[in-house]
Amino acid sequence: MESRNIFVYNSPDFLRTVSKKGTESDITIHHRKDGDTITTLLEPSRYPEKLSSLTDTIYVADIAIINGDQINREFGEVVLALDLMGKRKGYILITDEAKKEQLTVLLKGTVAENYEFFSGNPMELMEKINSTSVERRESERTVVIIDHFFKVKSVGTVALGFVVEGTLKKHQKLFLSDREKEAQIRSIQMHDEDQELAPVGSRVGLALKNVDAEELERGMYLSSEKLAMSDTLTMPEVHSMVRNAPKDDMEVFVSDELRYQRGFMKEGAIKLERPIPSYKEGVIVANPNLTPRIIGISRFS
Incomplete structure (x- = not known):
């Protein structure tokens, strides 16, 4: 099966027309299926009050859809996040x-600036999206990021997430980031159908062995190789749209990789309260008391 993951901002009518609502929390996940193509649409349902609602929904997106009719402070912050996360389509x-x-x-x-203006029928846009090629991180390594999790009677621990690298296989054993333990994939579902494997880009529901739901957190990775952890970041590379320069002793938050992790700027670096996986080269850093809240990108050191 082929997958498309779409970030959708401020377009509730579009979502109601083209998709069915699924998992709902501070991020709302909608689904549709066209033949062998599964489309997952991610809505930042707690934004603007919760910045991580925005960055969590952008992180796994292949394509962005934004409402250009309302140009305001929040619209600018959305564009800033999309730019820093490199969402070019x-x-x-x-x-x-x-x-x-x-x-x-x-x-x-x-x-x-390269996004296409669209004013037609929502289903016409879905046809365009289905014909759009997306870049995938093909790899021998398997990496899955977790966004929701729970316990199901007679099934055990279930995690929902996205395959962000490689191919996930049933019965595969993967390392759980943030925990010194290994989990096994008991079963894989895509769009409520059992699968033997899930390629990169897939939205998956996983039954896990050897891990309890209480041990999981949003933003944890399951990976075929252990991921390095780090609690130190460089000072942020401030985006050109940002006017507030960071300074020592400023409280900041990593708002990326489905995380919202607190830290402080000290002596030319950012020290986090706890380590996070250094999967990406750089992560978004923010301060909730600034406007815009997003500052720029910091890199692991």
Whole structure:
């Protein structure tokens, strides 16, 4: 099966038309299936009050869909996050053609300057998305990121997440990040159908062996190789849209990789309260008291 993961901002009518609502928390996950193509649409349902709702839904997205009819502070912060996360493919939904010029100027220099304006029928856009090629991280290594988890009677521990690298196989043994233990994949489901394997990009439901639901947290990885952990980051590379320069003793949060991890800037570095997996080269750093809250990218050191 082929998968498409779509970040959708401020477009509830579009979501109601094209998809069925699934898992709902501070992020809401919607689904649809067209033949052998499964589309997962991710909505930041607690944004703007919760910044991690935004970054968690962008992280695994292949394509972004944003509403261009409402240009405000939150819209700018969404564009900033998309730019720092490198989401280069996307669509801007508009009903007011007069806003095109304003948006073109506003988005210049960001990934969103190359997004396609769209004002047609939602199903027409889904057809375009299904024909859009997406880049995948093909690899011999398997990496899955977890976003929800729970215990099911007669099944045991169940985790929901995305295959972000390689191919996941039934009965595969994987290391659980943040914990010194190994978990086994008892079963894999995609769109409520049992599977023997799940390629990169897949939204999966996993029955896990050797791990309790109480041991899991959002943002943990299951990987065929142990991932390095780090509690130290470089000072952030401040985005050009940001006017507030970071300074020593400032409280910051990593808002990336489905994490929201506290730390402090001290002596030219960021020290986190606890280590996180250094899976990505760099992660978004934010301060909830600034406008915009997102500062830039920090790298593991």
